Amino acid sequence: MKIKQWIMVVLLVGAVLSLVACSQSSGGDGNESASNGTVYSLKVGTALTASDPIYQGLEAFKERVEERTDNHVRIEIFGSGSLGEDNDIIEQAKIGSNVAVIVDSARLAEMVPEIGILTAPYIVDSFEEANTVVQSDLFGGWVDQLAESHNLQVLSFNWYQGERHLLTKKEIQSPEDLRGVQLRTPGSPIWLESIRAMGASPTGMPWSEVYPAIQQGVIDGAEAQHPATYGAKLHEVVTHISKTRHFQLVTGIVAGANWMNQLPEEYQEIIYEEAAKAGEEASLQTVEKLEEFEQSMLDESNVEIHDVDIDLFKAATEVVYEKFDGFMELREEINNILGK
Template sequence: MKKKSLISGLLISSALLLTACGDDGNASGEAGSGETYTLKMGTALAETDPIYQGLVEWKENVAEATNDEVQIEIFGNGSLGDDKDILEQAKVGTNVAVIVDAGRLAEMVPEIGILSAPYIVDSYEEASQVVESDLFKTWEEELAQDHNLQVLSFNWYQGDRHLLTNKKIEKPEDLKGLELRTPGAPIWTETISAMGASPAGIAFSEVYPGIQQGVIDGAEAQHPATYGANLHEVISNIAKTSHFQLLTGVVAGADWMDELPEEYQQIVKEEAAKAGAEASQNTVDQLADFEQKMVDAGVEVNDVDIQLFKDATESVYAEFDGYEELREEINKILGK
């Protein structure tokens, strides 16, 4: 089979594209000058999600630290639009940002898509190690220099992703004939195909009606998002495959970020990192609670032999140029 170009979505931080309120739209370059800057922050997540709540904390802390001169408006449940569309707007100077995974960013920096490869890391801690490495910094720089996108922080952990269906899944063979929703980035769709299902790249907001109406047979997602979208109402089973560890980032437009006074740029980044760390820990702490709520609602949650799914998705790495070598680099970073 021909190798595909590395195209998958980088988990980048949602763009902090802050618009200056002035006749010419340019900042004065001085904090406390009375200029105000507004960033519209998009996410597909619901208000019940720890990550969404972390974005609210980020918003409040930035407003306080800048005397309300930097204002962040949060748009949940995909109401600001598709992640890819928001990124395109950020690149051309619109005051928008998005919380996004590495798979989508891979369309611009192919190598970063390795972070969305199946079982590339086994935990939030391992994912954090990679994001803090020099390797990841080179991808960040390429995004900024070549694509006008600024990663504000990439430490927003949303949990490990599992299979959501209306039949019990215990092994890859059980997925034959099922159509499952996954984000449209090639690394994600290739992974679902390798597992044995057919991938459907529809918007997350369309998953509930899609399953309900029989358009798709299920999806794959992390517990907070599954519960937040009420998917436990239209599925009967969750197979705990943990095939992706979903670490995401807040990404904004580099040009708009540059329009902020330097002091405010620092505040926005520092507060994004702080809020991301706290939201990630809250996610880890609440995963079991989200699972119990869905069990209480009648969903069967079953553990699987993860090695079977690791073996099934091993072929994915050979489908993307350079991913086998990148995996070796990451294993060295992790000391494996």
Template structure:
């Protein structure tokens, strides 16, 4: 793990040498070009990746090419954690990231990545639009020097990917499933009955192929984008996470932009996230059919036993039981 982190840091550093530096004083002249390098684990076929390209283009247009956004897919800029560390110290990088990863810095944010805390995109959206979540974003900026540009990038609901047919949590016993490594994800997979294994998403295909892991869990666009339909036989539709993600950059770098450019970057990020989320929702069935056509069996199951099995996850994190009650009030449950 340490070796991979070092390599990821080197990847980021190498990429940064290829482009103009951002984060410098806005007072240095109107002709200055600011470059922001954005990392994602997603492939170019993913509607979220396509949304990032739309964001890049709209920002370039509205700033007369003075803010240049470069997109790095398939984890080519490095691990999410390493990119966040670079962003903290003012480097011109950003990343599409889930709340589980941010919970390593602001623990309460991880509730968004808790199992079945939201049952749909609309519910997840209500959570991130609440004063509660906005307060956590402010704490992330104040305490960790990280700025949330938008948190409305919906990647879909996540399901189990295995070579064994799964009908109930007990069927997961003895299976090693990949997780992103964040504690909330790890505890969820453990509660379901499987053994979690932290691993970069780019390593899942060879990991399953070589028997290092027995499967994974992911949303349809990412599953298809990584060609995992080639190495798993079953997709079990548990919808245990509604994956709503955000674009996070360094607060120092953002503050180094002229105020007008800051507003454009943030506003266009939100607009692109809305459109990308709608596109994701509209394409979920299409991705599912493509994987069925490739030979994967999609298994519809009763998710209530999975919900019951993961209720214990909330007890493992300080204050999460109370937070869940507060969120249920926000959602009108």
């Protein structure tokens, strides 16, 4: 065999061996082999943008987990819904994919109906109250059900996003003012029934579509918390924000239980610890910045922000608790937890 032919054979064999090694080092679960141990990769999706304290909390979570595991657990954050819709990510997590999502309890209620009480209107009045509930044995039982029956693992559920308000093109002071108003809300039953009880016509729609839908008149408005409203620039396309405080939005990071269980126990503990720590820090940042977000919206647009009589909206949404099995009793249990 000539020298040139021999060189070509050696190069071809080397290339084939390299491809085989690469294919064996990475599996469908996102894990990779390394000389000093397996590297686990987790993709975390959120509809929020980089200006939101929750997104910034995810960045802190990523940094600390990677540091404490010597980069054997790597986390990639996908903002603005770029990883997909929340429900789609949840389904991927259930079948073992290396994905997680910041999600509210209303979406999880499709699997454990009782957990939806946390997004019932006026169930709690502050982050402190919401955090007390999610640290309780009651909530812990729901977390166990998600893991055991639906292969979903809550990493922490103390990510507070703020009070949700009405965003409209006309001033809203009472439920009567919402008649005929088509309002975007997440498509889960508890959200839809709550907005309907407040007097509006609810429309389920992905968050990323809300801005153009309001701008083009497809819908009349939406409901959201200040950080998300500002991040999506919705104050540019509505003229009024009515501070109804109808939901105190507490959310959590949810991943696949099977994916979590494959990790060494030491790494699992690090993830749980850092998720809870980052969630608390991000929540406190949210509380501190609510007024700042509100002032920024006032400074940057012609939007008007109104305080309203919350008791009017509380009375209107009382019927919601009667429409979901066991919610009246669950509210009493939560009130007992809170000492009300």
